[in-house]
Amino acid sequence: MSLMTMIVKMSEGLGKTCAIFFLTVLFSLPLGMIVALLRMSKNKIVSAVTRFFITILRGTPLMLQLLAVTYGPYYLFGAGVARNKLIPVVIAFSINYAAYFAEIYRGGIESIPVGQYEAATVLGYSKFQTFMRIILPQVVKRIMPSVTNEIVTLVKDTSMAFTVSYQEMFTIGKQIANSQTSFMPFLVAGVFYYVFNLIVDRVMGRIEKRLDYYQ
Amino acid sequence: MLATVLCGCGSSASDAKPADGSAEAAADRTKFIMGIDPEYPPFSYLGDDGAYTGFDVEVCQAVCDYLGWELEVFGVNWDEKLVQLDSYECDCVWSGMTILDSMKEAGYVLSAPYYDNTQVLVVKSDSGLASSADLAGKDVAVQLGTSGEALLQDDLDELAATFGNIVTCDSFLKCFTELEGGGVDAVFVDMPVATSYVAEHEGLTIIDEALGAEQYGIAFRADDAELCAQVEEAVAALVENGTYAEIASNYPDIVNNLLFLAD
Numbered sequence: 001m002s003l004m005t006m007i008v009k010m011s012e013g014l015g016k017t018c019a020i021f022f023l024t025v026l027f028s029l030p031l032g033m034i035v036a037l038l039r040m041s042k043n044k045i046v047s048a049v050t051r052f053f054i055t056i057l058r059g060t061p062l063m064l065q066l067l068a069v070t071y072g073p074y075y076l077f078g079a080g081v082a083r084n085k086l087i088p089v090v091i092a093f094s095i096n097y098a099a100y101f102a103e104i105y106r107g108g109i110e111s112i113p114v115g116q117y118e119a120a121t122v123l124g125y126s127k128f129q130t131f132m133r134i135i136l137p138q139v140v141k142r143i144m145p146s147v148t149n150e151i152v153t154l155v156k157d158t159s160m161a162f163t164v165s166y167q168e169m170f171t172i173g174k175q176i177a178n179s180q181t182s183f184m185p186f187l188v189a190g191v192f193y194y195v196f197n198l199i200v201d202r203v204m205g206r207i208e209k210r211l212d213y214y215q
Numbered sequence: 216m217l218a219t220v221l222c223g224c225g226s227s228a229s230d231a232k233p234a235d236g237s238a239e240a241a242a243d244r245t246k247f248i249m250g251i252d253p254e255y256p257p258f259s260y261l262g263d264d265g266a267y268t269g270f271d272v273e274v275c276q277a278v279c280d281y282l283g284w285e286l287e288v289f290g291v292n293w294d295e296k297l298v299q300l301d302s303y304e305c306d307c308v309w310s311g312m313t314i315l316d317s318m319k320e321a322g323y324v325l326s327a328p329y330y331d332n333t334q335v336l337v338v339k340s341d342s343g344l345a346s347s348a349d350l351a352g353k354d355v356a357v358q359l360g361t362s363g364e365a366l367l368q369d370d371l372d373e374l375a376a377t378f379g380n381i382v383t384c385d386s387f388l389k390c391f392t393e394l395e396g397g398g399v400d401a402v403f404v405d406m407p408v409a410t411s412y413v414a415e416h417e418g419l420t421i422i423d424e425a426l427g428a429e430q431y432g433i434a435f436r437a438d439d440a441e442l443c444a445q446v447e448e449a450v451a452a453l454v455e456n457g458t459y460a461e462i463a464s465n466y467p468d469i470v471n472n473l474l475f476l477a478d
Contacts, residue, residue, distance in 0.1 A: 071389075074396035081396030083354065165356070165384040165393065175383055178294045178360045179368055181321045 001180050003188075009176060010188055013169035017196075020089055020158045020168065025151065027094035032101025039106055050102075057099035063163050066092045070164040085166035097154060104146045108139035141211045148204040155197050159189075244442075246285045249275045250305030253290035254386045257411050257466050258311035258431075270466045271309050277458050278449040294360030294385070297323065300436060307435050307446070311405065313362030314432040322437040326447055328430030331472045334363050336422040337394065337402045337409050344401065347424055351377040353400035356390035359383040363403045366427045374426070387412075394419070407469045414468070430474075450475070 038050040057065070069092040073079035082088050112135050120130040159170035169192060173185035251259035253267060262268035267288040279286040289305040296308045297318070313332065314325050336355070338344040344353070355378045357364045364383060367375040375381060382399050384390045390402040391412055402409075406425070413419045435443045453459040454475045463470045470476065 071392055071396065074392065079396075081393055081398030083398055085398075163385065165382045165389060165398075167383070171359075171383065174294055175359060175364070179317070179365055181297060181317055183298075 001176065003184065006176055006180075006185055007188055010169050010172050010185065010192065013167060013172040014192060016086070016161075016166065016168040017158045017170070017192075019086055020093060020161055020166075021155060021196075023086075023090045024093040024097055024154060027090065028097035028101055029147075031094060031098035033105055035098050035102035036105035036109065039102055040109065054099045054102060057096050058103075062092070062096050062157060063160050065096055066160060066164050068092075069095075085161070085164055089161045089164060089166050093154070093157070097150065100150050101147070104143050104150065105139065107146070108143040109135060111142060112138055144204070144208045144211065148201070148208070151200055151204065152197050155200060156193055159193075244282075244284055246287060247275075247279050247282075247307075248287045248289050248305040250289050250291040250296060250300060250308040251310035252293045252296075254388055255293075255311050255408065257407060257468055259288075259309075269310075270462065270469060271311060273462045273465070274450065274453070274459065275309055277453050277462065278446055281449045281452060282445065293358070296360070297321070297434070300434065306439070306442065307433050309433040311407070311431055312434060313365075313405075313429045314434075315362060315365060317365075318434060324435040324437060324440045324443045326433040326435070326443055328432045329450070329474050330431035330469065331474060332362075332429050332431055333406045333425035334366060334403060334427045334429075335406050335409050335425065337391075337404060337413060337419055338400065338422060339394065340418050340420040342400065344422065346422060347374055347426065348377075350401055352379045354378070354380040354382060354398075355401045355403055356382045356384055356393045356399040357403045358387045358390055359385055361387070361405070362427075362429055363405065366429075367403065370427060391416070391419075407472070410468045 035050060035054070038046055039054065041047045041050070066089065070085065070088040071081060074081050116134060117130060120134055125134065158168060161168050162171040162174065165171075170189050173189040177183065177185040249272070251267060251269075251272065253259065253261055255269070257269055258271045259267060259269035267290070272288060275288075276286050278284075291299045291305060291308065291310075296312075299305060300308050300323075311330070311332075314328060318325060336347060336350065344350060355367075355375075357367060367381060380399075382390075382393060384393065387402075387404055387408055390399075390404065393399045394402045395416070395418070401422075403426075404412075406421075409421050413421055433443070433446065450459065460476055463473055463476060
């Protein structure tokens, strides 16, 4: 198989890799905020339960969570295995990444001095207004580097969808490597991931700069 | 070095050879590391007692006993098996492995075949699917790195083209989980594996249609022809003294296709 054929075949899988990536970012970023708010809830039970789920999601391998979401329902309840693997894959990825994002958000929110809340109250802002207009804009700026970090990791983690037989780019690379007894597909995969992340890095860098309006 | 790794594995292995590696005279060998797919019953699998067992493992144990070697069983990642062999993680790959032309071309030393295999399609009994033609537009699972996968890309690519999707899983067990859970409509797998799985799990049927004839053998590194000859001799001796047949009698599903017992 020529290098060109290899690249073309693997590019076909790249679409599926992108699908995992974009859908996960789309769902996990807002979901993470909900989880973060629940985690910081004044209600002790809500916060304890959320904390418990976060420890599970961060304390077990993503690969295991992928297997659990995809095949768990079948083994536990005899429910069917999804034909379109994108659904369980995106669910598993989104939940997992939401847990990480939640902790990043929490770190950001808690880094804002209490004095600002007090000042906002004095100025007559409601709690919701304080959060949306004063706290959140600052939080977003502060957490950008950490969020970029997670998103870069996500690009590489998409290769794990292989464990549930989702035919993304790396899975196809492995198939070619196997049938051609060649290491080349892995190099191609490496370049694909690197370029993907280079783009992510640039885009996130742009966003960070945009947000830096006070500098 | 990089260049050779890129084009293939076969002959580049010598670069990775450890100082006291297989250059040692064969007579000095005390240990033999057997590379297996740990999820490939009845040839090689994790037994109820937690130790690896299976037809191939038992034969290899007998070979090692015969030659006075200590056997170590090493579970390889099946789709990386040849790379692992080349990097000295094991001394051979011996685990219901189909001899492929691509292995010969890459320079691996292959033993004489010991098993006649065919590939079959396994479907759910209530699916009403009765031949490979019925599978047009249906999803078929196959284990990555198996000869079944190679066949679908090569000799059987016309049949493969009629399938809806070909789903590659990293173990045959996952293929069957997909099938039983409704993720796919059929599994394309080696006959003995299909037979032993279907015997233990209800509701599955093997489509009575042998696809692709092939043979199992043992793979060694390119410079290990001597080791291969030693193992082959030992196996021949075991066939001679009846040990081989005795081991085979524990595996009724495969006994009829063992080449050394054919006559």
